[in-house]
Amino acid sequence: MTAVFDKAQLTSVSQPSRAxxxxxxxxxxxxxxxxxxxxxxxxxxxSHCQQIHGYALAFRFVFATDRxxxxxxxxxxxxxxxxxxxxxxxxxxxxxxxxxxxxxxEFERMxxxxxxxxxxxxxxxxxxxxxxxxxxxxxMVKADTDxxxxxxxxxxxxxxxxxxxxQETRHAEPPI
Numbered sequence: 001m002t003a004v005f006d007k008a009q010l011t012s013v014s015q016p017s018r019a020x021x022x023x024x025x026x027x028x029x030x031x032x033x034x035x036x037x038x039x040x041x042x043x044x045x046x047s048h049c050q051q052i053h054g055y056a057l058a059f060r061f062v063f064a065t066d067r068x069x070x071x072x073x074x075x076x077x078x079x080x081x082x083x084x085x086x087x088x089x090x091x092x093x094x095x096x097x098x099x100x101x102x103x104x105x106e107f108e109r110m111x112x113x114x115x116x117x118x119x120x121x122x123x124x125x126x127x128x129x130x131x132x133x134x135x136x137x138x139x140m141v142k143a144d145t146d147x148x149x150x151x152x153x154x155x156x157x158x159x160x161x162x163x164x165x166x167q168e169t170r171h172a173e174p175p176i
Contacts, residue, residue, distance in 0.1 A: 022064050024152065025074040029059045029084065031157070035091040039124050042101045057091055059133065060155035063141065064170070065148050075141070075149050082144070083137050090119055090133075098124045126164035130156040134166045 029035065038054040041047075061083075063075040094117040097107050104120070111118035121132055134154040141149050153167035 022066055023068055023074040024062055024064045025077075027061045027063070027075070027077055027080060029087060031056045031058045031159070033058065033087070035059075035087060037091045037094045037096055037119075039096050040098075040101065040103075041125050042098065042103065052095065055158040057129075058157040059087065060153075060157070061137065062152040062154075062167075063149050064152040065145075065150070067148060069145075069148070075145075079144055082140055086136065086140070087133075093117055094119045096121055096124050096129070098122070126156050126158060126162065127166065130154045130164050130166035134168070 033056075035057045036054060037057060038052050039049070040052050041049040044050045065074045068074060069076065095107065095111075096119050097104060099120050099122055101107065107116070107118055107120075110116050121128065123132075131154075133156065134151055137154065138151040141151055150170055151168075152170070153165055155163050155165045157163040
């Protein structure tokens with residue numbers, strides 16, 4: 001049996017898809033990736049989360065595009081080496097604290113003595129880490145794909161029971 005395609009319905013991969021059509025692909029960096037880091041959520045005065053505690057983080061990226069590349073791919077996973085390296089630089093054996101943590105001087109002192117690899121973020125907490133990662137990886141993906149692909153969402157998992165997702169909605173251009 002031979003499949004017959006209606007050539008009128010096929011579009012070139014370099015052309016935008018029909019209005020409202022989005023392609024997505026997903027990349028996971030699981031808990032076994034080795035992204036073990038510690039947090040401190042200093043504002044959580046009602047919780048033990050105000051103390052330094054750690055997780056082997058996992059990340060789930062959803063990439064999106066309205067047109068596939070020359071290989072008919074949304075995102076070339078082989079092109080994510082920079083993203084993986086950045087995740088390891090940020091989250092492998094590091095301590096994350098917020099820029100406004102009242103104990104920041106103590107953390108900086110410990111980092112200067114070599115007791116920790118300190119990463120100061122605008123804010124911490126799973127939701128804020130997801131937003132920060134979304135922003136940083138989004139810049140890399142935009143540059144690597146000339147704006148063809150965007151990061152639709154990032155999920156950060158502390159463990160199988162806790163995760164947070166940051167998502168931005170990109171509205172398609174209205175049809176002409």
